[in-house]
Amino acid sequence: MTATPTTLRRSRDIVTPALRAVLDRLDETSRAQARYHLGWTTPDGELAAVEGGKAVRPALALLSARAAGAPAEVGLPGAVAVELVHNFSLLHDDVMDGDTLRRHRRTVWAVWGVPSAILTGDALLALAQEVLLESGSPNAAAAGTLLATATRDLVRGQVQDLAFEQRTAVPLDECLDMVAGKTGALLSASASIGAVLAGAPAGTTAALATFGAQVGIAFQVVDDLLGIWGDPAVTGKPVYSDLRSRKKTLPMTYAASQPGAAGERLAAWLAGTDPVDEAALPEVAAMVEAAGGRDWATEEARRRMELAESALATVPMPDPPRDELVALGRFLVTREA
Amino acid sequence: MTATPTTLRRSRDIVTPALRAVLDRLDETSRAQARYHLGWTTPDGELAAVEGGKAVRPALALLSARAAGAPAEVGLPGAVAVELVHNFSLLHDDVMDGDTLRRHRRTVWAVWGVPSAILTGDALLALAQEVLLESGSPNAAAAGTLLATATRDLVRGQVQDLAFEQRTAVPLDECLDMVAGKTGALLSASASIGAVLAGAPAGTTAALATFGAQVGIAFQVVDDLLGIWGDPAVTGKPVYSDLRSRKKTLPMTYAASQPGAAGERLAAWLAGTDPVDEAALPEVAAMVEAAGGRDWATEEARRRMELAESALATVPMPDPPRDELVALGRFLVTREA
Numbered sequence: 001m002t003a004t005p006t007t008l009r010r011s012r013d014i015v016t017p018a019l020r021a022v023l024d025r026l027d028e029t030s031r032a033q034a035r036y037h038l039g040w041t042t043p044d045g046e047l048a049a050v051e052g053g054k055a056v057r058p059a060l061a062l063l064s065a066r067a068a069g070a071p072a073e074v075g076l077p078g079a080v081a082v083e084l085v086h087n088f089s090l091l092h093d094d095v096m097d098g099d100t101l102r103r104h105r106r107t108v109w110a111v112w113g114v115p116s117a118i119l120t121g122d123a124l125l126a127l128a129q130e131v132l133l134e135s136g137s138p139n140a141a142a143a144g145t146l147l148a149t150a151t152r153d154l155v156r157g158q159v160q161d162l163a164f165e166q167r168t169a170v171p172l173d174e175c176l177d178m179v180a181g182k183t184g185a186l187l188s189a190s191a192s193i194g195a196v197l198a199g200a201p202a203g204t205t206a207a208l209a210t211f212g213a214q215v216g217i218a219f220q221v222v223d224d225l226l227g228i229w230g231d232p233a234v235t236g237k238p239v240y241s242d243l244r245s246r247k248k249t250l251p252m253t254y255a256a257s258q259p260g261a262a263g264e265r266l267a268a269w270l271a272g273t274d275p276v277d278e279a280a281l282p283e284v285a286a287m288v289e290a291a292g293g294r295d296w297a298t299e300e301a302r303r304r305m306e307l308a309e310s311a312l313a314t315v316p317m318p319d320p321p322r323d324e325l326v327a328l329g330r331f332l333v334t335r336e337a
Numbered sequence: 338m339t340a341t342p343t344t345l346r347r348s349r350d351i352v353t354p355a356l357r358a359v360l361d362r363l364d365e366t367s368r369a370q371a372r373y374h375l376g377w378t379t380p381d382g383e384l385a386a387v388e389g390g391k392a393v394r395p396a397l398a399l400l401s402a403r404a405a406g407a408p409a410e411v412g413l414p415g416a417v418a419v420e421l422v423h424n425f426s427l428l429h430d431d432v433m434d435g436d437t438l439r440r441h442r443r444t445v446w447a448v449w450g451v452p453s454a455i456l457t458g459d460a461l462l463a464l465a466q467e468v469l470l471e472s473g474s475p476n477a478a479a480a481g482t483l484l485a486t487a488t489r490d491l492v493r494g495q496v497q498d499l500a501f502e503q504r505t506a507v508p509l510d511e512c513l514d515m516v517a518g519k520t521g522a523l524l525s526a527s528a529s530i531g532a533v534l535a536g537a538p539a540g541t542t543a544a545l546a547t548f549g550a551q552v553g554i555a556f557q558v559v560d561d562l563l564g565i566w567g568d569p570a571v572t573g574k575p576v577y578s579d580l581r582s583r584k585k586t587l588p589m590t591y592a593a594s595q596p597g598a599a600g601e602r603l604a605a606w607l608a609g610t611d612p613v614d615e616a617a618l619p620e621v622a623a624m625v626e627a628a629g630g631r632d633w634a635t636e637e638a639r640r641r642m643e644l645a646e647s648a649l650a651t652v653p654m655p656d657p658p659r660d661e662l663v664a665l666g667r668f669l670v671t672r673e674a
Contacts, residue, residue, distance in 0.1 A: 025489070026489070026493075027493040027496055027497070029496050029500065030492070030493070030496060088459075092455055092456075092459060095451075095452075095455065096451070096452035096455060096456070114432075114433070114451075115432075115433035115499050116496075116499075118429055118432065118433060118455060119429075119433070119492050119495055119496050119499075121459075122425075122429060122458075122459075122462070122488070122492045123489055123492045123493070125459070125462060125463070126462070126485045126486075126488035126489045126492065127485070127489060129466050129481060129482075129484075129485040130482060130485035130486060130489070133470075133478045133479075133481040133482040133485065134478075134482050140478045141470045141471075141477045141478045141481065142470075144466060144470040144478065144481055145466075145467060145470040145471050147466075148463045148464070148466040148467035148470065149463075149467060151459070151463035152362070152363070152460055152463045152464060152467070155367070155456050155459045155460045155463065156363075156364040156367070156460070158456055159364055159366050159367060159453075159456050160364075162452050162453075162456075163366065
């Protein structure tokens, strides 16, 4: 297995200059906000020493071109495009969720206002298609269609997630469907867009898309586990953060739908409208565990990773990108756990 | 000249069913909001007897396919796409401007909240590219690139317009640049996207793009005139509405930059931070006129239409679409005046 940090670093070495170049096309205001959002600058435009994101999605896009037997560079327009769509969604989500901090820095809307965050997000979404379509690839339109449908699935997942906040109970299958949209869709597109640009056979792109989608769900399950039991020193979030907001996460949704005392008490707590009692949070976490939510989620993450890796095994591809894809998937779901 | 209402009605007859069909792909929530926004339904989803927009942009897209010698239907994916982008921008603009009413109906964010309007807008933007790229046209990627760059210009224009609100003075050329983005860019794309889909020569698509861009500026100049001197019974807006908000429109920007007493008094009034004195509005309107803003704008609209029509005259195209384009352009800039 190739070491994933190397995969990610090599990918950033290729993608970051391309991303910088396309951001130069934006108007000065949106460009400054996009650069700040990516961790490259301070709000005043000074160079920042902030560590940016891991840029997992672009790495998947480059690997998927190699999985189709093409050089990584064939996937580059796709890598830039998925990173732009990811950041479009973060900018808009921060507005919708009212989050003032992301990675310990103020969010774009918190610094420049809501209209700025909406417009910079809109510009990044348009730019994503532009970068892809002007690539001159004979498969650009197919890649653009993939990106557009993934964007719609991503938006649909966010629509569902927001609607869940107004509901007292959410069935597990609806929660899984939300996660497939909000987290799975863009990872699926990232893991297949390079192969689409490379003109890979439909079987290969479908297997890569399944890989990305299943890794996405596994990733979210793990994220949800960390949202309840994660170490604040590692996650950067307060302990029990998803409980404090009565969030309908996968382990919670599973546990609250189980028969028995713990599940029923949990469903009642989730449906409550009184302010969340801080002192009761350890007990709520214990109820999720007692109702089987922790075990189910741990097993579900494992099962989804198995589905992801099996999908890759069904199609021929060179060993190095296959190994790096598997390693990257495993890295994603074991981070910070 | 063919009668423009007939051009618009024929276009709607082709475009509306296609638009309805693609909106069916949206999740239930975004679909309901998009249908309401388009005037098709009430907030509860009942069929509405509301008159929708004129759908000028799709009509331009169909005409531009015919201008390239192709059947109108070749421009249909482009027509649907530009209408989707137009409505994406209206949904987001209403959030940013805090407008609670559009065409005498509550705006989507006012009915369903800001996150809904952001997400439904996002979904329409993604859907626009999807419709275009899946058309199977060998020119789909070129059309998608055109749409993406127009979207970015549109966003850039809105960024400038919002920034103008914080400034005490705006030079005329910056105001024209803002208008070229906010109003001109999508009309330019609309007037050329059908020809791009039809594989027209670069000279033809460039002439059509110039036509749309110049009509867009002429349209905005007329809109700005109506925002000061328009008849409320016709415009649906209160008299002096753009003065009440100290809006930096084209006639205002021109007038406030002129030497002489009227221009200087106007510049001082525009830079003021005290609440606008309702009783003084007729006098402010008179100052804009005295400084030459009304005459300049009237002449500028005429000049832009001349540029638009001259552009069309430079390239060969069948007479019927050329005549209908000219008539549609004139209709746009003489409406409600």
